[in-house]
Amino acid sequence: MATKVRVNQLARELGMESKELVEFLQKEGFASVKSHSSTLEEEEADLIRKQILNSRKEAQEAKKAPVAPAPAPVAPVAPAPVAAEEKSEEEEQEGDEIRLKSPITVRDLANALKKKPNELIVQLMGLNIFASINQVLEVEIVEKICEKNGKKFVQERREKGNHPVFERKASAIAAAAQDGRPRKKVGRPPVVVFMGHVDHGKTTLQDYIRKTRVAAGEAGGITQAIGASVAQYGDQTITFLDTPGHAAFTAMRARGANATDIAVLVVAGTEGIMPQTIEAIHHAQAAKVPIVVAVTKCDLPGFDMDRAYRQLQENGVQPEDWGGTAAVIPCSGITGDGIDDLLERILLEAEMLELNADPDAPFEGLVIEAQMETGMGPTANILVRNGILRQGDWFSCGSTYGKARALLDTHGKRLAKATASQPVKIMGYNGVPEAGDKVVWQPDEKSAKAAADEELQIKRLESSSARKALTLEDFTKQLAAAKENAGVIEMNLVLKTDVRGSLEAITEAINGIKSSKITVKIIHSGVGEISDSDVILAAASKAIIVGFHVRATPGVNNLAKQKGVEIRLYAIIYDLLDELEDVMRGRLTPETKENLVGEADIIQVFNISKAGKICGCRVTDGSIKTNLKAVVTRGKDIIYSGLVAGLKHFKDDVKEMKAGNECGIRLDNFEDFEVGDHIKVFAIEKILPQL
Numbered sequence: 001m002a003t004k005v006r007v008n009q010l011a012r013e014l015g016m017e018s019k020e021l022v023e024f025l026q027k028e029g030f031a032s033v034k035s036h037s038s039t040l041e042e043e044e045a046d047l048i049r050k051q052i053l054n055s056r057k058e059a060q061e062a063k064k065a066p067v068a069p070a071p072a073p074v075a076p077v078a079p080a081p082v083a084a085e086e087k088s089e090e091e092e093q094e095g096d097e098i099r100l101k102s103p104i105t106v107r108d109l110a111n112a113l114k115k116k117p118n119e120l121i122v123q124l125m126g127l128n129i130f131a132s133i134n135q136v137l138e139v140e141i142v143e144k145i146c147e148k149n150g151k152k153f154v155q156e157r158r159e160k161g162n163h164p165v166f167e168r169k170a171s172a173i174a175a176a177a178q179d180g181r182p183r184k185k186v187g188r189p190p191v192v193v194f195m196g197h198v199d200h201g202k203t204t205l206q207d208y209i210r211k212t213r214v215a216a217g218e219a220g221g222i223t224q225a226i227g228a229s230v231a232q233y234g235d236q237t238i239t240f241l242d243t244p245g246h247a248a249f250t251a252m253r254a255r256g257a258n259a260t261d262i263a264v265l266v267v268a269g270t271e272g273i274m275p276q277t278i279e280a281i282h283h284a285q286a287a288k289v290p291i292v293v294a295v296t297k298c299d300l301p302g303f304d305m306d307r308a309y310r311q312l313q314e315n316g317v318q319p320e321d322w323g324g325t326a327a328v329i330p331c332s333g334i335t336g337d338g339i340d341d342l343l344e345r346i347l348l349e350a351e352m353l354e355l356n357a358d359p360d361a362p363f364e365g366l367v368i369e370a371q372m373e374t375g376m377g378p379t380a381n382i383l384v385r386n387g388i389l390r391q392g393d394w395f396s397c398g399s400t401y402g403k404a405r406a407l408l409d410t411h412g413k414r415l416a417k418a419t420a421s422q423p424v425k426i427m428g429y430n431g432v433p434e435a436g437d438k439v440v441w442q443p444d445e446k447s448a449k450a451a452a453d454e455e456l457q458i459k460r461l462e463s464s465s466a467r468k469a470l471t472l473e474d475f476t477k478q479l480a481a482a483k484e485n486a487g488v489i490e491m492n493l494v495l496k497t498d499v500r501g502s503l504e505a506i507t508e509a510i511n512g513i514k515s516s517k518i519t520v521k522i523i524h525s526g527v528g529e530i531s532d533s534d535v536i537l538a539a540a541s542k543a544i545i546v547g548f549h550v551r552a553t554p555g556v557n558n559l560a561k562q563k564g565v566e567i568r569l570y571a572i573i574y575d576l577l578d579e580l581e582d583v584m585r586g587r588l589t590p591e592t593k594e595n596l597v598g599e600a601d602i603i604q605v606f607n608i609s610k611a612g613k614i615c616g617c618r619v620t621d622g623s624i625k626t627n628l629k630a631v632v633t634r635g636k637d638i639i640y641s642g643l644v645a646g647l648k649h650f651k652d653d654v655k656e657m658k659a660g661n662e663c664g665i666r667l668d669n670f671e672d673f674e675v676g677d678h679i680k681v682f683a684i685e686k687i688l689p690q691l
Contacts, residue, residue, distance in 0.1 A: 005045040008036040008348055014052055019352045028105060028136045035325045036352050037345075047138060054139050054155075098146050101156045107133050109142060113149050123148060188357040188420040189230075189237040190350035191259065191383060193289075195280035196266035197273075201296035204333035205266060206231075206240050209343070228368060228381060228423030229410050233343045238350075239383070239421045241368065259366050259383055262290050262349050264342070265317070269295045269303040269330065273311040281315055290349045291317055291326050294342055298330040305330055357420030363387035363441035367397060368423065370433045371499040372528035378402075378429035382439050383421070390417040394444055395426075396451035398437035399459060402429040403445070432527050435501045489518040491584060492543035494534050495525040496550050502573075503527055506548060509577055518584050530556055530567065539563035544583065548576060594629065594682040598622030598659070602677045606664060613671035614648065614664040617679065623658045629682040630667055634674065643668040644681060 011021040018036035025033040025040075025048070032038060040048070098112045106124070110117040117133045123145055124131050131137065137145075139155060146153040194202040209231050229240050241260055263284035267273055284291050295308045309319045309328065318324020327345045331338030365382040373379050380397065389395070391414075393404045405428035407415040418424040426439070430452075433439075442448035493510070497503040503525055510520055523541050524534070530545055530552040538545050538560075545552075545560070545567045552560070552567050560567050570576040604616035617624075626647055632640035647654045648664035657663040665679065 004039040007038050010045055051136055096152055097154050098151045099154045099156050104137050104142055106131050106135055188355050189239050190261045190355055191239045191421050192262045192264055192346055193241045193260040194264045194266055197276040200266050200268040201333050202266045208333045208336055236347055261353055265291050265293045267295050267308055268297050269308055270297045270300050272307050278315055292345050293328040295330045298337055299332040299335045357386050359388050361387040363389045365439035367433050367435055367437045369435055369499050369501050372432055376427055378432045379425055379427050380433050381425050383423050384418050388417050388419055394442040394448040395439050396442050396448045397433045397439045399452050399456035400429050400431045400433045401448035401452035404428050491520050492523050492541045494538045494543050494545045495522050496530050496547045498549035500527055502548055532559055535559045535563055535565050538565045593685040597683050598624045598681045600624055600679045602673055602675055614666050615673050617665050618662050619657050619659045621659050623656050624681050625656045629684055631680045633678050640670045642670055
C-alpha cells in the first residue's frame with residue numbers, strides 16, 4: 001500500500017507554514033490538495049521536497065554579476081578581433097538560454113521554449129513521464145527537455161518577496177503601517193468557542209481539557225453565561241469560550257462566534273444534530289470561522305458516527321472523510337478518548353490562520369460578559385484582541401469608562417498586564433457595560449470620559465431617530481389595533497439578572513412569547529441584586545419581580561410581603577420561561593367544557609322530614625353522580641342549574657347510580673321540581689387557557 005504524507009507534516013518538515021505550502025501546491029496544479037490535512041503520495045512529496053530544497057539551495061548562491069557594458073570608445077577605432085568574437089559568443093549564449101524560476105510547471109516551460117504544452121507533454125512521455133499541464137517538473141527533467149530542444153537551462157533565484165504568498169503578506173503589512181507607526185507582529189493563542197445543543201457535552205469536554213470541575217458546579221449542569229478559560233497543550237496555549245447551548249442564549253452564541261478564531265461544534269453522537277446545533281452552525285458560518293466538529297459521548301451505547309456525518313453534510317458542514325474540509329473527531333469528555341486529536345486539530349487550524357497581534361498597537365478588547373459584583377462594583381470579563389492593557393490604564397467601553405483598578409485572570413489571580421487572546425476580568429468601571437462592547441485604551445480620564453459620553457450621545461441620537469413622527473395613517477392603525485385588542489390583559493414584570501448577557505437573552509425569550517390574550521411588559525430590568533426600589537416600583541405597577549441567579553435580601557423580602565409583591569427566583573432559564581407561561585395562563589380565566597354524564601326522569605316526589613323534598617327518579621342514560629352539575633328542564637324551559645347534593649338507594653346514601661336503576665336525588669338548594677321534569681347531569685372540565 002502506497003504511503004501517504006499529510007500536507008501539514010510536509011510543511012513542518014520543510015519549515016514552512018501549512019497555509020503557504022497549500023497555496024503553493026494548489027498553484028502548481030495539485031487539485032486534490034484542499035487543505036492542510038490533505039494527503040500526497042510519497043513520490044509527490046519527494047518531488048516537492050526536492051523542488052523546494054533545490055530552490056533554497058539556489059537562493060543561497062549569489063547571482064552571477066551582470067556583464068558590464070563596454071565603455072564608449074574615445075575614438076572611432078575598429079574593435080579588436082578578440083572583442084568581436086566575445087560579443088558574438090555572448091549573443092549566441094543569450095539566445096540559447098532558458099532562464100526560469102522554480103517551481104516550474106509544464107506550462108511555464110512550454111511558454112519559455114515557445115512550444116505548445118501538448119508538444120512538451122509528448123516529449124515528456126518519451127522520458128516515461130506522464131504529466132499534466134500544471135504539473136511541477138524536477139530540475140533534472142527541465143534540463144533534459146531544454147537540452148533536447150537545443151537550449152541551456154539556467155535556474156534563476158526566486159526572491160522571497162516575489163512569491164504570491166509573500167506579496168500578499170507584504171501588502172497587508174504595508175496597509176497596517178499606513179498610520180506611520182512601526183508594527184510588530186507576534187503570534188497569539190487561538191480563541192476557540194464551543195458551540196452546540198444543550199446538554200451535548202460542551203462544558204464536560206472543556207472540563208476534561210482544563211482538568212477542573214466546571215460542569216458539576218452549575219445549576220442543572222447547564223452553562224448559564226459565557227465563560228472563558230485558558231488551557232495548555234504541550235508548549236502551546238488555547239483560550240476557550242464556553243457558550244450556553246439553550247435556545248434562549250442565541251444572541252450570546254452569536255457574540256461568542258464573532259469573538260473567536262475557531263468554532264468547535266459539539267454534537268452528541270448518541271442524539272445527532274438538534275435545532276440549536278443548526279443555529280450554532282449558522283452563527284459560525286456567518287462569523288466566517290473554521291469549524292471543527294467534536295462528536296461526543298463516543299463511550300456510550302447508541303453512538304452513531306455515520307448519522308453525524310450525514311446530518312452535518314445535510315446542514316452545510318462537509319466532513320473531511322467524505323471529501324470536505326471540516327474535521328470531524330469522535331471524542332468523550334468522560335474517558336478522554338479523542339481529546340488529543342481534537343486539540344491537535346485546533347492548533348493545526350490556528351497555524352493555518354497565522355494568528356498574530358501587535359503588542360505595540362493601542363489596546364483593544366471585547367466584553368464577553370459584564371456584571372455588578374458585591375464588594376467589587378461593576379466588572380467585565382473581556383477578551384484582549386490587540387495591544388496590551390496594564391493595571392492603572394484608562395479605557396472607554398461603549399457608554400462606560402474607567403481605570404483598570406485590578407486585572408484578574410480566570411483563576412482570580414491579579415495580573416500586571418493583559419495580552420492578546422487573554423481573557424481577563426477588569427475592575428474599575430463606572431457602570432456595567434454592554435456585552436459585546438469594545439474596550440479601548442485612553443490616555444487619561446478626560447479622554448476616557450469624553451469617548452464614553454460621545455458613545456452615549458450616539459446611542460441617544462440613534463434611539464430618537466428611530467422614532468418616526470406619527471402620521472394620520474399610523475394613528476388610524478393604532479386606533480383599529482386598540483379596538484381589536486380591547487380585551488388583552490397586560491402583565492408587568494421587573495427583571496433582574498446576575499450578568500448582562502443573561503438579561504439580554506431572557507428579555508429576548510420573554511418578548512418571543514406570543515399571545516393574543518395576554519402581553520408581558522418588562523417595565524424595568526437591570527443587573528444586580530433585587531433592591532427596595534425594585535419592590536416599590538413593582539408595587540406601584542402591580543408587577544411580578546423575576547430574578548435569575550440573583551438573591552433578595554431578608555429586608556427586601558419583608559418589604560415585598562408588606563407591599564404584596566411576588567418575587568420569583570430562578571437558577572435555570574427554561575424553568576423561568578416555563579413558569580412564566582404558567583403565570584400568564586393563571587391570569588386568564590380558564591375555559592370550561594360540560595360533558596354529559598347521565599340523564600334521569602322524575603317519577604315521584606317524596607317529603608322527608610329531615611332532608612326536605614327528594615325526587616324519586618329513574619336513571620335513563622349513563623349514570624348520576626354526586627357533586628356534579630345538574631340541570632332540570634320542564635318541557636323546553638330550564639328551571640334549575642346547580643349541583644347533585646346527594647343520592648339515596650332505598651335508605652342507603654350512595655355516590656353513583658347507573659342507567660336502569662331507580663333512586664332518590666337531592667338537589668342543592670332546590671325543591672320546586674315536579675313529576676315529569678327531566679334531569680341532566682354534567683361533569684365540568686376546566687381547560688387551561690392557551691396563550
